[in-house]
Amino acid sequence: MVLTLNEVELSRRDKIEELRSQGVDPFGHSFADAVPTAYIAEHFEELGNAVVRARGRIMAIRGHGKACFLEIADMAGRLQLYVRSDDLKEPDYEWFKKYVDAGDIVGVEGTLFVTRTGEKTLAVSKFWMLSKAIRTLPEKFHGLTDVEIRYRQRYVDLIVNPEVRRTFEMRSRIISHIRQYLNDRGYLEVETPILQPIAGGATARPFVTHHNALDQDLYLRIAPELYLKRLLVGGFEKVYEINRSFRNEGFDTAHNPEFTMMELYEAYSDLTGMMTLTEDLILDLVQKVTGQITQRMGEREINFAGPFAKTRFDEALRTYAGVSLEELHDDAIAHHKIEEFGIRMDKSFEYGNIVNELFDKTVEPNFVNPTFVYDYPVEISPLAKRLPDEVQRVQRFELFAGGMEVANAFTELNDPIDQEERFARQAAAKARGDDESPAMDFDYVRALQYGMPPAGGLGIGIDRLIMLLLGVSSIREVILFPQLKTREQD
Numbered sequence: 001m002v003l004t005l006n007e008v009e010l011s012r013r014d015k016i017e018e019l020r021s022q023g024v025d026p027f028g029h030s031f032a033d034a035v036p037t038a039y040i041a042e043h044f045e046e047l048g049n050a051v052v053r054a055r056g057r058i059m060a061i062r063g064h065g066k067a068c069f070l071e072i073a074d075m076a077g078r079l080q081l082y083v084r085s086d087d088l089k090e091p092d093y094e095w096f097k098k099y100v101d102a103g104d105i106v107g108v109e110g111t112l113f114v115t116r117t118g119e120k121t122l123a124v125s126k127f128w129m130l131s132k133a134i135r136t137l138p139e140k141f142h143g144l145t146d147v148e149i150r151y152r153q154r155y156v157d158l159i160v161n162p163e164v165r166r167t168f169e170m171r172s173r174i175i176s177h178i179r180q181y182l183n184d185r186g187y188l189e190v191e192t193p194i195l196q197p198i199a200g201g202a203t204a205r206p207f208v209t210h211h212n213a214l215d216q217d218l219y220l221r222i223a224p225e226l227y228l229k230r231l232l233v234g235g236f237e238k239v240y241e242i243n244r245s246f247r248n249e250g251f252d253t254a255h256n257p258e259f260t261m262m263e264l265y266e267a268y269s270d271l272t273g274m275m276t277l278t279e280d281l282i283l284d285l286v287q288k289v290t291g292q293i294t295q296r297m298g299e300r301e302i303n304f305a306g307p308f309a310k311t312r313f314d315e316a317l318r319t320y321a322g323v324s325l326e327e328l329h330d331d332a333i334a335h336h337k338i339e340e341f342g343i344r345m346d347k348s349f350e351y352g353n354i355v356n357e358l359f360d361k362t363v364e365p366n367f368v369n370p371t372f373v374y375d376y377p378v379e380i381s382p383l384a385k386r387l388p389d390e391v392q393r394v395q396r397f398e399l400f401a402g403g404m405e406v407a408n409a410f411t412e413l414n415d416p417i418d419q420e421e422r423f424a425r426q427a428a429a430k431a432r433g434d435d436e437s438p439a440m441d442f443d444y445v446r447a448l449q450y451g452m453p454p455a456g457g458l459g460i461g462i463d464r465l466i467m468l469l470l471g472v473s474s475i476r477e478v479i480l481f482p483q484l485k486t487r488e489q490d
Helices: 007-022 037-042 092-099 145-152 153-162 162-184 225-233 273-289 313-321 331-340 352-368 417-429 442-449 462-470
Strands: 054-064 067-073 078-083 105-114 122-130 208-211 218-219 240-246 258-267 294-297 300-303 309-312 372-377 388-399 402-413 454-459
Touching: 007 092, 037 054, 037 078, 037 122, 054 078, 054 122, 078 092, 078 105, 078 352, 092 122, 105 313, 145 153, 162 240, 162 258, 162 273, 162 462, 208 309, 225 240, 225 442, 225 454, 258 273, 258 462, 273 372, 273 388, 273 402, 273 454, 273 462, 294 462, 309 313, 313 372, 331 352, 352 372, 402 462, 417 442, 454 462
Parallel strands: 078 122, 309 372
Antiparallel strands: 054 067, 054 105, 067 078, 105 122, 208 218, 240 258, 258 454, 294 300, 372 388, 388 402, 402 454
C-alpha cells in the first residue's frame, strides 16, 4: 500500500528536495529558547521593543506582494506574524514566499507592535523552517468535522480543533487531581500486572495472548482488583492504581475495549466509607477543576450538587422494570420481562445474567443526576461481602450519572470459604459456556486464607467520569486514540 498525495502535496514534497539542495534542513533543529504565544499576549507591554523569538505551526497565510500576515499556533495559543520584504530583506522574502506554506512549523524572530485593527503582532526579521508539512490542513472555516476521520487522524483533529485539545488538557488535570487527592489522604499508588494468568476481578470476556517462552496463554487484565487486594493481605492498608484495562467486547458511546480505571482499597473501611469517599472526590473535582456544578450532556443536564441520591437495587428494578428480584427466579416471568423490553440475551439464560441485562437496559438509563444504587444480589457480585441479615444481598453500590455506570464499590469479601464457593459457581457457569465467567483463582483464595482485613474497595471509570464532568456524549471524545475497525487505507 502507498499513501497517495494530491497535486499540491506532491508540490510540497518537491520543495523538500529543493530546500535540501540549498543546504536547508526542511525538518529543522532545536528552537528551545522561543517564548510561548500565551506569554507574549500576557506580557505584551513589558516585552516592548525587545527582540522576541516565537515558534509554532502556521495556521493561515493572508496577503501577497511585498507583505503578508501569518497566524501561528502553539499549545498555549496563537500569534499573528507580519512578514514584509523590508524587514525580512531580499532574497529571504522571495524564499519565504516560495517555500513556506500553511501547516509548516516555523521559528521566527522580530519585534512586537499593534496593528491599526488592534491586533498584537510580531514583525518578523528572521525566519527558520523547523518542519516542512507535506499534507494540507482542512479548510479553515469548515475544519475537521467528520468524526470518523477525527478519530482516525487525531493528530489533525488536535491541530485544527482547539476545543478538542482543551478536552484532553482537562482530562490530564482531572487525573492529576485524582492522584493528588488520594496521595494527600495517605493512599499509596502501586502497579499490578497487565498480563495475567487468570482473567479475574470482573465478569467480562478477556483478550487472550500467548507467551512463547512459557508456552502459556495469558490475558490482558479486565480489572486489577484481585492483585490490589493481595496487597491488603500483605500489609498495605490504603492502595490505588490508575490503570489501563481491556475487555474483548463491543464498543459504543460508553464503551471502548481499552479503557482507564482507578481502583482503590482501604483496609478497615467498608461500603459507607467508599460512598463518602466517592461523593467527596467527585465534588472536589467539580469545585477545584471544572468549576461547574451543572453540566449539559447532549439533551440532559446533570446536577452534581450533593448529597447524591440513593436507592436500593430491588426498589430501582421494581420502579423501572416492574419486577422484583424474587420474581425473576421464575423462568416464565423472566422470559416475559426479557421479551417485554425487547432484550437480546447474548449470554446464557441464567438468573444473574437476566438481572444484569434487565437492570442495564431498563434501569440504568434513568439515572441522570448522580445516584447510588446499593444492596445488590449476590449472584452478580461475587467479590462483595453479604449483608449480615439478608445473605442473598451484598454490600455493594454502583454510582450512576448521565444514564451510565461511573463507579462500583464493595465491602470486600474476605471470607476465603465463601469466596471459594462463589468462584466454584462461576467456574461451573464457564464450563456451561459462559465465557465471561472467570476461572477459579486458587492463589487468590490462598491469599485470603492468610487473612485479609475487613476492607472497602472502589473502582471508577475514568473515561466516563471525564465525559460527565466535561459534558461529552461519547467516550471516543475523551480517549485520544479510540479503538476503530481497521480500513484498507489505514
